[in-house]
Amino acid sequence: MWKKKDKLPACVTENVREDLIKLVDVVKVYDTGSIKVLGLKRVNLTIKRGEFVAIMGQSGSGKSTLMNILGCLDRPTMGHFYLDGIDTAELSADELSAIRNRKIGFVFQSFNLIARTSALKNVELPMTYAHISKKTREERALMLLERVGLGKRYEHMPNELSGGQRQRVAIARALANEPPLIMADEPTGNLDTASSVEIMELFSQLHREGATVVLVTHEENIAAFAGRIIRFRDGQLVSDLPNVPQSQGQEETAKTEKEGAPC
Amino acid sequence: MLLENMSMAIHAIKANKMRSFLTMLGIIIGIGSVIAIVSIGDTMRFMVSDIYKNAGVTLAYVYVWPKDGGDMRESDYFTLDEMDRLKEVFGDEISYIDSNASTNAEAVFGRNKVKYQFEGIFSNYPEVQKINIIYGRNLNEADIKGRKNNVVLEAKGAKELFGTENAVGKTFRTTIYGTTDDYNVVGIYKEDLNPFEAMMAGTNATRSGYVPDSLLTWPNDNIYGLRLYAKEGTDMNAFSDTFTSYLAKTKNRNKEDVTFYSVSSEMGSADTIMGGLSAAVGGIAAISLLVGGIGIMNIMLVSVTERTREIGIRKALGAKTRDVLIQFLTESAILSALGGILGVAVGGGLVLLGGTLFHMKVVIKPSVILVAVGFSALVGLFFGIYPASKAAKADPIDALRYE
Ligand SMILES: Nc1ncnc2c1ncn2[C@@H]1O[C@H](COP(=O)(O)OP(=O)(O)OP(=O)(O)O)[C@@H](O)[C@H]1O
Ligand SMILES: [Mg+2]
Numbered sequence: 001m002w003k004k005k006d007k008l009p010a011c012v013t014e015n016v017r018e019d020l021i022k023l024v025d026v027v028k029v030y031d032t033g034s035i036k037v038l039g040l041k042r043v044n045l046t047i048k049r050g051e052f053v054a055i056m057g058q059s060g061s062g063k064s065t066l067m068n069i070l071g072c073l074d075r076p077t078m079g080h081f082y083l084d085g086i087d088t089a090e091l092s093a094d095e096l097s098a099i100r101n102r103k104i105g106f107v108f109q110s111f112n113l114i115a116r117t118s119a120l121k122n123v124e125l126p127m128t129y130a131h132i133s134k135k136t137r138e139e140r141a142l143m144l145l146e147r148v149g150l151g152k153r154y155e156h157m158p159n160e161l162s163g164g165q166r167q168r169v170a171i172a173r174a175l176a177n178e179p180p181l182i183m184a185d186e187p188t189g190n191l192d193t194a195s196s197v198e199i200m201e202l203f204s205q206l207h208r209e210g211a212t213v214v215l216v217t218h219e220e221n222i223a224a225f226a227g228r229i230i231r232f233r234d235g236q237l238v239s240d241l242p243n244v245p246q247s248q249g250q251e252e253t254a255k256t257e258k259e260g261a262p263c
Numbered sequence: 264m265l266l267e268n269m270s271m272a273i274h275a276i277k278a279n280k281m282r283s284f285l286t287m288l289g290i291i292i293g294i295g296s297v298i299a300i301v302s303i304g305d306t307m308r309f310m311v312s313d314i315y316k317n318a319g320v321t322l323a324y325v326y327v328w329p330k331d332g333g334d335m336r337e338s339d340y341f342t343l344d345e346m347d348r349l350k351e352v353f354g355d356e357i358s359y360i361d362s363n364a365s366t367n368a369e370a371v372f373g374r375n376k377v378k379y380q381f382e383g384i385f386s387n388y389p390e391v392q393k394i395n396i397i398y399g400r401n402l403n404e405a406d407i408k409g410r411k412n413n414v415v416l417e418a419k420g421a422k423e424l425f426g427t428e429n430a431v432g433k434t435f436r437t438t439i440y441g442t443t444d445d446y447n448v449v450g451i452y453k454e455d456l457n458p459f460e461a462m463m464a465g466t467n468a469t470r471s472g473y474v475p476d477s478l479l480t481w482p483n484d485n486i487y488g489l490r491l492y493a494k495e496g497t498d499m500n501a502f503s504d505t506f507t508s509y510l511a512k513t514k515n516r517n518k519e520d521v522t523f524y525s526v527s528s529e530m531g532s533a534d535t536i537m538g539g540l541s542a543a544v545g546g547i548a549a550i551s552l553l554v555g556g557i558g559i560m561n562i563m564l565v566s567v568t569e570r571t572r573e574i575g576i577r578k579a580l581g582a583k584t585r586d587v588l589i590q591f592l593t594e595s596a597i598l599s600a601l602g603g604i605l606g607v608a609v610g611g612g613l614v615l616l617g618g619t620l621f622h623m624k625v626v627i628k629p630s631v632i633l634v635a636v637g638f639s640a641l642v643g644l645f646f647g648i649y650p651a652s653k654a655a656k657a658d659p660i661d662a663l664r665y666e
Contacts (some may be wrong), residue, residue: 071579094583097581106580112575125580129577129581129582134267
């Protein structure tokens with residue numbers, strides 16, 4: 001599993017665990033038969049534990065391609081992706097499944113809850129695949145639904161919930177196995193402004209509690225919640241800047257600070 | 264995890280009730296017809312063996328008959344003394360022995376004439392075959408020893424001959440072996456036939472009655488063959504062997520010239536017929552289950568395609584190839600087993616209905632039900648392999664992007 005690492009220069013492998021995500025010269029080529037499409041062109045990127053990162057860029061710039069690689073749903077064509085020090089290029093499909101199960105919580109634009117299955121069962125699902133006992137599963141799923149404000153709706157089917165509520169169930173599900181990394185690809189893309197703010201508040205809260213959050217968005221006001229904004233164009237990283245998070249709670253404190261300032 | 268898979272499978276089957284039912288139809292019809300045919304077969308087998316049990320599985324007929332077509336010798340016949348001696352020598356095995364003699368004769372009373380078959384018996388015959396006397400008495404030792412013209416008649420025939428069932432004390436005239444004589448009715452019995460026997464006897468106009476065996480062996484007491492009942496629990500094969508050897512020696516014949524014909528061999532041939540029937544049923548079952556299985560495979564393929572996105576979600580959340588494989592295999596096995604259970608209900612219901620309509624005791628073996636349901640689950644498992652492996656191999660990104 002660790003064979004290739006030995007061949008890499010020391011600067012790449014050292015401190016690997018401190019960085020939750022480390023991309024080294026990652027290239028993704030989509031081979032559609034007739035033409036080859038470059039999804040990502042030599043991307044180098046490091047995300048440390050506890051960061052809240054927003055990824056932005058035009059349509060087709062490679063955001064989802066990057067998310068698929070970060071989410072261990074796909075592997076780079078060239079280069080290396082280390083998740084928590086593990087080189088995913090070396091892993092089999094089932095090993096990737098196990099990593100997704102334990103280390104990554106997914107939140108999708110289209111919610112992706114399992115139809116005709118209760119909120120509770122949906123939240124339980126990652127724990128089921130982690131072979132956690134039924135009792136623990138149910139207790140924890142209820143607790144998580146409570147936390148996203150849906151404690152009373154645990155028996156509801158996805159089609160009985162609003163978009164915002166569905167996305168909150170999805171977030172509860174993403175937290176089921178307490179993964180270190182939360183990945184969200186346009187989580188507010190299908191929501192109205194009010195629900196979007198609610199969902200982003202939830203992500204901010206998770207971040208404050210120590211989770212690493214990586215989210216893709218088209219909207220500047222959504223990206224404003226993050227502590228770091230990365231921009232892509234044509235499969236390349238074009239800008240990587242820190243950001244002062246704009247969560248509502250912090251906005252208010254910022255205001256009072258301004259008001260309280262002497263000049 | 265298995266329980267989890269089963270509840271997921273039942274969930275999925277319930278979500279599409281009508282489609283699941285139509286999918287199961289092939290299995291339902293297949294298993295239903297198998298259960299019905301096997302149960303009918305078992306019922307018939309049970310009836311046949313019941314008849315033989317009434318006739319006594321210990322019954323055997325013995326003849327000495329040259330196999331090469333040569334002439335019979337005087338010594339090939341049996342005598343009354345010989346019968347007594349055989350009973351002594353094989354006292355551990357034989358409980359009853361007689362001449363197996365019977366004769367057809369027309370009984371006449373006034374203007375009434377009834378065709379009879381008279382069977383010769385000894386007085387201890389009721390010890391091996393029940394004679395249900397409703398009026399009068401059985402033949403006794405004195406009737407046999409004295410070669411008395413006393414008879415016991417079956418009730419239906421008595422009614423035809425005398426106009427009343429209770430004909431004890433009445434006398435009729437008949438001709439046995441060319442000698443016409445008067446015969447006294449000393450007893451009347453009732454035959455209890457099972458429906459199968461009644462069906463077979465329905466058109467038979469010949470009535471039955473018992474006469475002293477000694478009347479039919481008279482005057483020369485040259486007995487052609489023996490009818491004997493072995494004691495219960497006798498190993499008929501071993502007994503047949505020693506008895507045949509013994510007779511061959513005393514009659515100075517080859518063993519092949521002695522015929523020992525027992526009912527257990529007849530039961531064997533009945534089983535052969537049933538065996539043939541079972542093979543035919545097996546053929547029907549195989550074809551219908553094949554068709555049912557293909558139906559299940561078809562609908563599972565549709566289901567896998569429809570649920571591509573679900574598969575993608577499950578994989579993204581950590582389902583391994585094996586998890587998805589088992590999920591869909593469980594679903595097709597449960598779908599098929601459910602079809603099997605419904606098939607058992609339908610087939611069994613039809614058989615029970617038939618049983619009540621025809622007043623027959625039907626036999627539905629639990630083992631047959633278990634095998635049927637188990638086998639249909641296996642069919643589901645087998646035909647689920649291809650759809651399930653298709654689902655398990657799906658790439659999570661492609662599956663998630665599927666609309
Ligand atoms: N499975 C695929 N096969 C072929 N080409 C692909 C595939 N997936 C993505 N691409 C191509 O790779 C490039 C990057 O696509 P990607 O989906 O990552 O863009 P994106 O930034 O997520 O866009 P959007 O904002 O519209 O979601 C595009 O040119 C796209 O056409
Ligand atoms: Mg995208």
